[in-house]
Amino acid sequence: MFFPILDWTMILLVPAILLTLYAQMKVKSTFNKYSSIASRIGLTGAQVARDLLRRNGVPVSVERTPGELTDHYDPRSQVLRLSGPVHDSHSLAALGVAAHEAGHAMQHEEGYFPLGFRNSLVPVANFGSTLSFPLLLIGIFMGSPMLAQLGVFAFTAVVLFQVITLPVEFNASNRAIRLLTEGGYITQEEVGPTRAVLNAAALTYVAAALMAFLNLVRLLILTGFLSGGDE
Numbered sequence: 001m002f003f004p005i006l007d008w009t010m011i012l013l014v015p016a017i018l019l020t021l022y023a024q025m026k027v028k029s030t031f032n033k034y035s036s037i038a039s040r041i042g043l044t045g046a047q048v049a050r051d052l053l054r055r056n057g058v059p060v061s062v063e064r065t066p067g068e069l070t071d072h073y074d075p076r077s078q079v080l081r082l083s084g085p086v087h088d089s090h091s092l093a094a095l096g097v098a099a100h101e102a103g104h105a106m107q108h109e110e111g112y113f114p115l116g117f118r119n120s121l122v123p124v125a126n127f128g129s130t131l132s133f134p135l136l137l138i139g140i141f142m143g144s145p146m147l148a149q150l151g152v153f154a155f156t157a158v159v160l161f162q163v164i165t166l167p168v169e170f171n172a173s174n175r176a177i178r179l180l181t182e183g184g185y186i187t188q189e190e191v192g193p194t195r196a197v198l199n200a201a202a203l204t205y206v207a208a209a210l211m212a213f214l215n216l217v218r219l220l221i222l223t224g225f226l227s228g229g230d231e
Helices: 008-035 045-055 092-110 113-141 145-182 188-222
Strands: 061-065 072-074 079-083
Touching: 008 092, 008 188, 045 061, 045 079, 045 092, 072 092, 079 092, 092 113, 092 145, 092 188, 113 145, 113 188, 145 188
Parallel strands: 061 079
Antiparallel strands: 072 079
């Protein structure tokens, strides 16, 4: 069985590649657009995040982290890290991202099942991401279907991780909008722009899930699990 680096199944990835490129441009352009629009409440992203966490009784600290669009919640150390353009900004984009990350901290605090399930998949997904393609290549070139199939099974963990990430991110975004509106941090007129920032960010996760799924389809074809693979 021949397994070239470039083969006809690469065409299956075209939709995911296009969506990924579009998502990257969309999130940057949308974030930049609404980073220039100050919220009426005049609070920074860090101030809003701390206030939301305090109001909801979540014992998580907020720190500034280097970079841009590097915002994340670290469940191991229970620290919410915001990039400079979010931590120090009064913009609608900053408030949306800060509230989204605070939403992840709240998910963790309340034991939100999809988040816990995703976190439990991290070591397995890392294993699959690191070893799936080497196992496939070794199995195919050595004529060992068992190793090749093991590589496919390892990669399914990556796909599962990307898929379960979607409800986690969507829930955090919906939660962010609700928290911001109910808490009086944004007006009804500001909901649309804030949601646009979060929707653009969510698109990157959709693209990642699609890329993982289509790569799995490729591997299933190339290893003969699906009709169309070489004998």
